[in-house]
Amino acid sequence: MSRRLAPGRLVLATHNPGKVREIDVLLGPFGMDVVAAGELGLPEPEETGTTFRANAELKALAAATASGLPALADDSGLCVDALDGAPGVYSARWAGPGKDFGVAMERVHRALAFGSPDTAYFVCALSLAWPDGHVQTYEGRVDGRLVWPPRGENGFGYDAMFVHADMAETFGEIDPALKHSISHRAHAFEQLVAACF
Incomplete structure (x- = not known):
C-alpha cells in the first residue's frame, strides 16, 4: 500500500552530485527540504543487490534508518542489448574507483564488437523508505541507442553516448530541462509523485 509523503525534510540517499541536482529539481515543487546523504555524513552502503530495485531499496532503507x-534512493544504469544488459547494476563500477565515466564509456565502446547492434536503455529504480522500514519502489525506463564518440557536456554518467529513441542528440547535448522531462528517472518519478504526493 502506498504511503503519502508530507512536505518536510527528505534525505537523498546518494553521494552523486549529478543525481542530487536532478532529483532536487524534480522535488522542488512539492515542498521537500532535500538534504543529501553525504551532507549528513551517512556512509554509502555496499550495493549487494542483483537488480536496480534491490539496490535502491537497500540504499533508501539504510539512509532512513x-x-x-x-x-529517497535512486539506482540506475545503462543496459546495452549486445552486452546482455551490461553494465546494468554495475554501471557506476565500470567507471572505476575514481568514478571516471569517460573510462566507463570507453569500456562500453571497446566491449561492443564491430557491427553489434547499438541499442541500449537506461533504467531507474526510485525507492522511498521511512525509518519504520516501510518502502515503496517505482521503476522507469527509456530506450535508445549508443553513439561514438561521446557528444555534449550536459548530463553525467553515460549521457554523452546515449541518444533517446525519438531524438538525434545525446542526453549530453540536450537541455537539462528536456532530459529531466523524458528520462528514465523522470518516468520513475512520475509514478512516485502519483502515489506519494
Whole structure:
C-alpha cells in the first residue's frame, strides 16, 4: 500500500552530485527540504543487490534508518542489448574507483564488437523508505541507442553516448530541462509523485 509523503525534510540517499541536482529539481515543487546523504555524513552502503530495485531499496532503507527521516534512493544504469544488459547494476563500477565515466564509456565502446547492434536503455529504480522500514519502489525506463564518440557536456554518467529513441542528440547535448522531462528517472518519478504526493 502506498504511503503519502508530507512536505518536510527528505534525505537523498546518494553521494552523486549529478543525481542530487536532478532529483532536487524534480522535488522542488512539492515542498521537500532535500538534504543529501553525504551532507549528513551517512556512509554509502555496499550495493549487494542483483537488480536496480534491490539496490535502491537497500540504499533508501539504510539512509532512513541512519537519519531517522524519510529517504529517497535512486539506482540506475545503462543496459546495452549486445552486452546482455551490461553494465546494468554495475554501471557506476565500470567507471572505476575514481568514478571516471569517460573510462566507463570507453569500456562500453571497446566491449561492443564491430557491427553489434547499438541499442541500449537506461533504467531507474526510485525507492522511498521511512525509518519504520516501510518502502515503496517505482521503476522507469527509456530506450535508445549508443553513439561514438561521446557528444555534449550536459548530463553525467553515460549521457554523452546515449541518444533517446525519438531524438538525434545525446542526453549530453540536450537541455537539462528536456532530459529531466523524458528520462528514465523522470518516468520513475512520475509514478512516485502519483502515489506519494
